[in-house]
Amino acid sequence: xxxxxxSPRYKITEKSQAVAFWCDPISGHATLYWYRQILGQGPELLxxxxxxxxxxxxxxxxxxxxxxxxxxxxSTLKIQPAELGDSAMxxxxxxxxxxxxxxxxxxxxxxVT
Amino acid sequence: KQEVTQIPAALSxxxxxxxxxxxxxxxxxIYNLQWFRQDPGKGLTSLLxxxxxxxxxxxxxxxxxxxxxxxxxTLYIAASQPGDSATYLCAAVYGNKLVFGxxxxxxxxx
Numbered sequence: 001x002x003x004x005x006x007s008p009r010y011k012i013t014e015k016s017q018a019v020a021f022w023c024d025p026i027s028g029h030a031t032l033y034w035y036r037q038i039l040g041q042g043p044e045l046l047x048x049x050x051x052x053x054x055x056x057x058x059x060x061x062x063x064x065x066x067x068x069x070x071x072x073x074x075s076t077l078k079i080q081p082a083e084l085g086d087s088a089m090x091x092x093x094x095x096x097x098x099x100x101x102x103x104x105x106x107x108x109x110x111x112v113t
Numbered sequence: 114k115q116e117v118t119q120i121p122a123a124l125s126x127x128x129x130x131x132x133x134x135x136x137x138x139x140x141x142x143i144y145n146l147q148w149f150r151q152d153p154g155k156g157l158t159s160l161l162x163x164x165x166x167x168x169x170x171x172x173x174x175x176x177x178x179x180x181x182x183x184x185x186x187t188l189y190i191a192a193s194q195p196g197d198s199a200t201y202l203c204a205a206v207y208g209n210k211l212v213f214g215x216x217x218x219x220x221x222x223x
Binding site for chain 2: 004006025026031039042043044045048055056089091093100101102103104105106109
């Protein structure tokens, strides 16, 4: 069964360092999402892509976060510089355009020290 | 503001018990309501998706209902098992966007 892939699964970084996460959606899924889930809370949308275009990045802290999906397939989410409050699970999801269901990857657990 | 609330925040039950998890949403103009399961440190697994035109969906021992007018959804788990222990999240679907609740942490004791 096809799955959304994410790497790394775990990342520990020091405050002020740069960090990047990678996501490979299910083949054929044109819509891709990045979510942040703080411990004890539900996921919150950071950015949504349709193919290579950003559809919604209204909740993305653009002073330190950036996201790209250059060829409309895999995607990278970057944080520079990382802050203590960025410690969270970063989840990627994808779906087939025109359908409702989003499929989630295993996530990247980020710890900022 | 679109908000989703889940009650209770945590629940501990003995094996075999039937249980109900509650979800409420402030904006009734939802497209769908989706229930997910999340195991510790893992991603989300979709359990059930109820379209706005439907009132309920069933999958095995799980049954989810949706009442748009009252802004509520419930997830019913029959004959709970220790393997059901996880966090259960509901999400209101507004267009392309999912708005999640904080989840209910379920522990089923053997």
